[in-house]
Amino acid sequence: MKKMFDLSSRVALVTGCSGGLGVQMAKALARQGADLVIIARRYEKLLEVQKEIETEYGVQVMPVQCDITDTAAVEKTVDAALGRFGKIDIVVNNAGTGAVTPAEDITDEQFMNEVQIDLFGTFRVARAVAKKTMIPNGYGRVVNIASMYGLVGNKVAPASPYHAAKGGVVNLTRALAAEWGRHGITVNTICPGYFMTPLTRETLTSEYFVNYAKTVIPMERYGEEGELDSAVVFLAAEESRYVTGVALPVDGGYTCV
Numbered sequence: 304m305k306k307m308f309d310l311s312s313r314v315a316l317v318t319g320c321s322g323g324l325g326v327q328m329a330k331a332l333a334r335q336g337a338d339l340v341i342i343a344r345r346y347e348k349l350l351e352v353q354k355e356i357e358t359e360y361g362v363q364v365m366p367v368q369c370d371i372t373d374t375a376a377v378e379k380t381v382d383a384a385l386g387r388f389g390k391i392d393i394v395v396n397n398a399g400t401g402a403v404t405p406a407e408d409i410t411d412e413q414f415m416n417e418v419q420i421d422l423f424g425t426f427r428v429a430r431a432v433a434k435k436t437m438i439p440n441g442y443g444r445v446v447n448i449a450s451m452y453g454l455v456g457n458k459v460a461p462a463s464p465y466h467a468a469k470g471g472v473v474n475l476t477r478a479l480a481a482e483w484g485r486h487g488i489t490v491n492t493i494c495p496g497y498f499m500t501p502l503t504r505e506t507l508t509s510e511y512f513v514n515y516a517k518t519v520i521p522m523e524r525y526g527e528e529g530e531l532d533s534a535v536v537f538l539a540a541e542e543s544r545y546v547t548g549v550a551l552p553v554d555g556g557y558t559c560v
Contacts, residue, residue, distance in 0.1 A: 308540045311336030314388045315539065316381075318371055318428055319398030321348035323500035324448070324531060328395055331532035332539060333360040337393065340384040342369040363388075371398050371424035381431045391436050393539045396425040396472075397448040401502060406463040417464035422471040429490070433483060443488035446538045449473050451496045451554040459515055460506065469494075473550045480548035489547040491538045496554025498526040521556030 315332045319325040321343035329339055333356050341349055341356075341364060349366035356364050365387050369380040384391055399421045402413045429445050437443030452462065453469030473492055480490040497516060499507055506512055507525060517523045534553050537543055552558045 307542055308335055308536050310393070310536075310539065313337045313392040313539075314340065314384070314390055315393035315395065316340040316342065316384060316391050316428070316432065317395040317397060318342050318369075318424070319448075320352060321345045322352075323502065324495065324498060325395075325397040326352055327528055328397060328448075328531055328535045330356060330360070331529075331536050332393065332395070333362045333364075334532075335536055335540075336362065337539075338363040338365075338388060340365045340367060340380075340388070340391065342367045342371075342380055343398070344368065344370050371427055372419045374427055377427045377431050381428075381435050385436060390440060391432050392442060393444045393446070394428060394432050395446045395448065395535060395539070396428055398424055399448065399469075401462055401465045403460050403462050403465075403506070405461045409464060414464040414467075417468045418471070421465070421468035422475065425472055426475060429479060433479075433486075433488060437488050438483070438486045441487040443483070443486070444539045444543075445476075445479065445483075445488065445490040446535055447472050447476050447490070447492040449476070449492045449494045449550065451494045451552050451558050453492075454494055454550065454552065454558050459512070476550065477548045484547055487544075489538070489544065491547060491549045491551065493531065493534050493538070494550055494552040494554065494558070495531060496520065496526055496552065496557045498531070499528075519557060519560070520554070521560060524555065526553065526555060 315337045320341035346368040353364040449472040450469040476492040
């Protein structure tokens, strides 16, 4: 009998997979048997991730250097993945950035960069994969990584472009879910709370922020490595075929108070 959430026949493409949460989620999918296409701008980091995952989980891993703000590069990456594996069943749109600056001081360039990567980049990848393989195959699982800041504002770390872009990802998810459901494609988004990554470490380890987190997070701590795994595996699984258009916070309760 096939075990629930077995992904051994699936191919997953994960963006932003040179470190941090992207690698954690890629490992979660590999643990369930999925072969991987891992993409990021830093190819040397991808090679390290490839070796680590192939050694630990015995799946096939294809690293591809790709800037998701470049439409031609995204199209070429998807074509290369299809040339290797013949299909892409799962996409995890994880690549992102975050500028922390008071709104009144944000430049046009900062705002547009955030939107280009977090929102438009997510759309570029989803569009290419859906058109080239998911819609023709009548099957797909798109998992967008937004943020709890895509659901609420905040008073401690001014990041209005990030809020705007991630809020856009949340509603882009709903729009694509509504449009592609008839093709057997589910589109959902995970909204992580505070997780320690290279991008967040400096902020989260400050004394002020540690005390702040204990006040505003019901579980009184940051997310730990592996605590996104169950969410991404659930939304990537064949068994979750009737779950679509959902924004799932994994935030220790931050958005419930």
